[in-house]
Amino acid sequence: MLDIKxxxxxxxxxxxxCDHVSLKIEKxxxxxxxxxxxxxxxxLLKSIAGIISFESGDILVDxxxxxxxxxxxxxxxxxxxxxxxIYESLSGIQYLEFIADVFKLDSNVRAREVDKYATMFEILDxxxxxxxxxSHGMKQKLVIISALIHKPKLLLLDEPxxxxxxxASFLLKEVFQEMCxxxxxxxxxxxxxxxxxxxxxxxxxxxQGKIIAQGNTQEIIMNKSLENIFMEIASxx
Amino acid sequence: xxxxxxxLLLKQNFSLKRLLGFDFKKSKTKAILIxxxxxxxxxxxxxxxxFMFFNLGELLHDIGQTExxxxxxxxxxxxxxxxxxxxxxxxxxxxxxxxxxxxPLPIHPRTILLSKISVMMIMLYxxxxxxxxxxxxxxFYWTGFNIIGFIFYLIGFIFLPxxxxxxxxxxxxxxxxxxxxxxxxxxxxxxxxxxxxIGLLVGSFSVNEVDTNPLTGQINLFxxxxxxxxxxxxxxxxxxxxxxxxxxxLVGTHGIALFLFIVLLQSLVQKTNQRGVRxxxxxxxxxxKYQEQSVLKTLVQKEFKKYFNSILYAVNSGIGPVMLIVLxxxxxxxxxxxxxxxxxxxxxxxDIEILILAFISFCIAMTYTPxxxxxxxxxxxxxxxxxxxxxxxxxxxxxxFNLILCVPIAITSIILFGISIGISAISQFILIGLIxxxxxxxxxxxxxxxxxxxxxxxxxxxxVVKQSAGxxxxxxxxxxxxxxxxxxxxxxxxxxxxxxxxxxxxAVNLIMLAPLIYYVKTKSATxxxxxxx
Numbered sequence: 001m002l003d004i005k006x007x008x009x010x011x012x013x014x015x016x017x018c019d020h021v022s023l024k025i026e027k028x029x030x031x032x033x034x035x036x037x038x039x040x041x042x043x044l045l046k047s048i049a050g051i052i053s054f055e056s057g058d059i060l061v062d063x064x065x066x067x068x069x070x071x072x073x074x075x076x077x078x079x080x081x082x083x084x085x086i087y088e089s090l091s092g093i094q095y096l097e098f099i100a101d102v103f104k105l106d107s108n109v110r111a112r113e114v115d116k117y118a119t120m121f122e123i124l125d126x127x128x129x130x131x132x133x134x135s136h137g138m139k140q141k142l143v144i145i146s147a148l149i150h151k152p153k154l155l156l157l158d159e160p161x162x163x164x165x166x167x168a169s170f171l172l173k174e175v176f177q178e179m180c181x182x183x184x185x186x187x188x189x190x191x192x193x194x195x196x197x198x199x200x201x202x203x204x205x206x207x208q209g210k211i212i213a214q215g216n217t218q219e220i221i222m223n224k225s226l227e228n229i230f231m232e233i234a235s236x237x
Numbered sequence: 238x239x240x241x242x243x244x245l246l247l248k249q250n251f252s253l254k255r256l257l258g259f260d261f262k263k264s265k266t267k268a269i270l271i272x273x274x275x276x277x278x279x280x281x282x283x284x285x286x287x288f289m290f291f292n293l294g295e296l297l298h299d300i301g302q303t304e305x306x307x308x309x310x311x312x313x314x315x316x317x318x319x320x321x322x323x324x325x326x327x328x329x330x331x332x333x334x335x336x337x338x339x340x341p342l343p344i345h346p347r348t349i350l351l352s353k354i355s356v357m358m359i360m361l362y363x364x365x366x367x368x369x370x371x372x373x374x375x376x377f378y379w380t381g382f383n384i385i386g387f388i389f390y391l392i393g394f395i396f397l398p399x400x401x402x403x404x405x406x407x408x409x410x411x412x413x414x415x416x417x418x419x420x421x422x423x424x425x426x427x428x429x430x431x432x433x434x435i436g437l438l439v440g441s442f443s444v445n446e447v448d449t450n451p452l453t454g455q456i457n458l459f460x461x462x463x464x465x466x467x468x469x470x471x472x473x474x475x476x477x478x479x480x481x482x483x484x485x486x487l488v489g490t491h492g493i494a495l496f497l498f499i500v501l502l503q504s505l506v507q508k509t510n511q512r513g514v515r516x517x518x519x520x521x522x523x524x525x526k527y528q529e530q531s532v533l534k535t536l537v538q539k540e541f542k543k544y545f546n547s548i549l550y551a552v553n554s555g556i557g558p559v560m561l562i563v564l565x566x567x568x569x570x571x572x573x574x575x576x577x578x579x580x581x582x583x584x585x586x587x588d589i590e591i592l593i594l595a596f597i598s599f600c601i602a603m604t605y606t607p608x609x610x611x612x613x614x615x616x617x618x619x620x621x622x623x624x625x626x627x628x629x630x631x632x633x634x635x636x637x638f639n640l641i642l643c644v645p646i647a648i649t650s651i652i653l654f655g656i657s658i659g660i661s662a663i664s665q666f667i668l669i670g671l672i673x674x675x676x677x678x679x680x681x682x683x684x685x686x687x688x689x690x691x692x693x694x695x696x697x698x699x700x701v702v703k704q705s706a707g708x709x710x711x712x713x714x715x716x717x718x719x720x721x722x723x724x725x726x727x728x729x730x731x732x733x734x735x736x737x738x739x740x741x742x743x744a745v746n747l748i749m750l751a752p753l754i755y756y757v758k759t760k761s762a763t764x765x766x767x768x769x770x
Binding site: 046049052053071072074075077079081086088089090093097099101103106107110111114127 | 527538543616617620623766
């Protein structure tokens with residue numbers, strides 16, 4: 001589903017934010033992506049989503065290249081950033097309608113999906129209110145709903161659990177598992193290693209722009225905790 | 238601490254990188270080109286105003302009333318200060334965005350307040366100085382330069398706006414507090430500010446005097462204002478008669494007013510920032526009705542929401558259509574005077590049809606939303622970039638929004654002007670054609686400007702709407718297109734009829750438009766790709 005081939009990206013031409021990164025994510029994978037602050041997680045996620053360009057390598061989503069066919073790729077994915085900066089001049093429902101229009105969802109589908117997820121995340125009754133009146137968590141929920149309603153084949157999330165209340169975090173994990181069982185691939189970055197350990201079938205660790213470990217979660221951690229593995233690998237020079 | 242904080246806030250608000258939207262050390266060619274464009278804008282602006290004031294200075298010199306120039310200086314300087322403070326004081330003092338950052342720091346609230354006031358005043362002095370520089374030059378040219386008068390001017394210039402600034406700061410707070418109680422608070426603020434701006438515009442153009450220099454009609458009005466408000470008189474006497482007593486009166490009274498303002502404001506500013514602006518948002522249980530629409534339509538709709546949700550954006554880029562509708566409606570009731578008003582605005586005698594055309598074109602050039610709307614995506618730009626929307630569709634939506642904003646009003650105004658001064662139906666029809674082509678040309682040009690000089694990294698929208706390279710290039714680029722049309726008209730006016738010239742101008746504008754449309758279609762995606770979200 002997602003094939004990252006030898007991707008390199010530098011912001012200043014000196015330091016590599018992503019250094020020859022290669023990763024493969026299969027259909028139905030729930031892939032956790034961990035690393036220090038500034039290791040290159042957000043850069044890679046933004047590169048996959050076509051938000052930033054990269055110098056070398058390529059990224060293929062379902063066979064489409066983000067460099068050559070960005071629109072085809074974007075039709076298949078949904079991206080959720082680490083900070084839910086969304087149009088504050090719109091109301092929640094106007095934002096969801098905007099996304100639904102972009103993905104050409106018919107009225108029945110959008111009504112059903114919005115109702116399902118807005119009820120689940122308990123923001124149905126505030127959808128008519130302006131986004132500017134939402135709390136950080138409510139905005140985060142709205143972005144998550146906007147990503148789910150058009151049923152993407154690949155879901156990219158940057159620190160999705162930050163700002164969510166415990167119930168919403170639990171529900172999001174449930175949604176992740178349900179989506180993966182339906183063949184959707186999920187690639188998300190997080191600092192919560194416990195979540196990766198319990199939830200993800202695959203994991204990758206990035207350090208200074210380089211992937212230093214990747215594979216099946218159980219094979220990577222073996223009998224240890226992911227926290228121990230992460231600390232061991234991260235402390236190696 | 239005051240010095241460090243003020244320096245930091247100034248850097249945050251006015252550094253070259255912030256103003257230009259990019260690091261000029263890294264993009265030298267871009268910096269040179271933008272530098273030239275900004276210089277052009279400055280020359281056009283200062284030159285046009287400078288010419289009028291130089292001319293006025295000569296007239297006043299001949300009748301021995303050069304001190305009248307100082308009335309102009311005071312009224313313009315204060316008028317500008319009032320506008321800036323009315324628009325900005327609420328954001329600078331009472332509800333500042335970095336409150337959450339500054340409040341927890343061990344800095345005395347008075348120090349923060351002083352820094353905030355200083356930054357606002359520096360911005361105000363800079364704008365006011367730039368705007369009134371031609372008046373000062375003309376005054377000292379015609380009265381003869383003397384160092385004491387100039388020093389008194391500099392001191393007076395600093396103190397004169399203080400009382401109006403204090404009054405307007407409170408008014409700005411009152412407007413913010415009062416309008417926050419309404420659901421459409423932003424729209425109400427926009428209407429209030431438009432009304433104030435139109436009031437100032439109407440007041441500044443005399444409809445009684447027939448003269449090509451618009452300033453001569455304002456002499457009586459401005460000297461009346463100066464006489465009615467004592468600090469103006471102190472300021473004028475201090476400079477013109479080098480009266481130290483008047484200067485001391487000005488400095489003393491305004492210094493005390495500033496001191497009291499700071500003392501009174503200290504707790505108020507803390508309270509307003511702690512509370513924040515609480516909009517009266519009631520729970521809206523309106524049933525949700527889902528409606529499908531095209532991507533272009535939904536993007537344009539988003540632009541509308543953004544526009545009417547930002548007071549600065551709407552007031553600055555919407556003044557053109559508002560001026561158009563006000564003057565064209567007024568023309569129905571004041572037919573005989575409208576030609577004089579337009580001649581005053583243009584500064585030259587011309588046929589009424591061409592004056593109307595020039596005025597409408599000016600108003601369209603002032604409607605520059607495509608030059609800044611991409612920048613205004615700001616932190617939300619990731620949404621557009623990550624969605625499957627073609628870059629040219631996004632650009633097209635910005636152009637279409639601008640056209641919706643100005644074209645229907647421009648057409649209506651042509652019809653209204655046509656009725657009031659008796660333009661034939663055929664001429665109106667051709668004028669409408671020309672205005673539509675011109676509006677598309679300007680909007681497309683503006684969109685290209687923003688594609689080249691986007692500025693997503695801003696703290697306050699003012700940086701984009703009023704100070705960005707996109708805004709400056711958009712407005713003055715529009716004026717350059719008016720100038721091209723003006724030159725064409727000038728050379729053709731002796732050769733053929735007005736109707737024929739208008740038809741030829743449509744062709745000229747279409748020729749200029751074609752490569753711009755081609756550019757948008759072929760380059761938008763590449764330029765979008767380069768932008769950092």
